[in-house]
Amino acid sequence: MSLVINQLSKRIDHHQTLDGISFEIGLGQIVGVVGRNGVGKTTLFRTINGQYLTDHGQVLVDGQEVVDQPEMRTQLCFIDPLANFFKGATIAQIQWYYQAAYPDFDNAKFAQLLDRYHLTSKQKLRHFSKGMFGLFTIILSVATQAPYLFLDEPLDGLDVLIRKNILGILIDEVATGNRSIVIASHNLAELEGVIDRALMLKHGRIVNDYQLEAMRRSARKVQLVYRDKQIPAVVKQLGHIVHVSGRVIVVVFEDYNAEVQAQLATTNPVFQEDLPLSLADLFMANLTDEADFELLS
């Protein structure tokens, strides 16, 4: 089974929010969607899941276009955290609705997860705290048995113990090899611990599609110190500067090959040291713009 997003575009208020987005996801993966505030992560989820009509492009599940085959929607699940149409309902009422919408809805799993987190079917969502609502959204998504789950900031508002627990549940779900989860999050440190792949959005497009294992092999974060404050041009050309403090600079090289190493050696740093590379470094390396640069210097 595969989910193919093909050249998806969406214009909102005269702004090209999504501009020809394409990617493919098989089963058994957790994929992160990262990007700066307002870049279009939620819009992407809403458009894939049919809440917004596409201006251009297709969403295909197993080669079938979802817009032509409404029953294919049961293969996707996105519970919009901002949608408040359920707020007056009880958990039992929502369960009834989702059972009707998702033929494979797993009542036993739903009950077991509710129980584990001390939620009861008579509770109304209106009375939930932000964290409880987020937790319930994840439980409901998991119980649909939809092969492709979309979670928008799923860890937002959850305490550290529940976050760890939830991430464990999500990892178990994909470990079966029967489903994939797409997570939009600003919590890059936690995201990095669970995702296999990260799609990076900028200006309505996917600017990087990282397979994290491969990226860890090829990229390097290096701290360099030079005699004077002048940053060698070659460093700026070959890498992304993520931090500057006096004569100390920290640079991310996405493809740290022998040629890059040789060119770096010609700049004669007085000190050079590798630092651990994180997803947050790649975020800063690719998504920092002019306005942020003074924060780095």
Ligand SMILES: Nc1ncnc2c1ncn2[C@@H]1O[C@H](COP(=O)(O)OP(=O)(O)OP(=O)(O)O)[C@@H](O)[C@H]1O
């Ligand atoms: N229904 C809407 N009406 C008007 N503008 C919208 C609507 N939905 C999204 N937008 C605009 O589209 C852009 C992308 O918003 P979106 O919520 O998708 O970004 P995001 O990447 O999820 O942001 P964040 O990280 O802050 O949650 C923003 O400029 C937003 O104002």
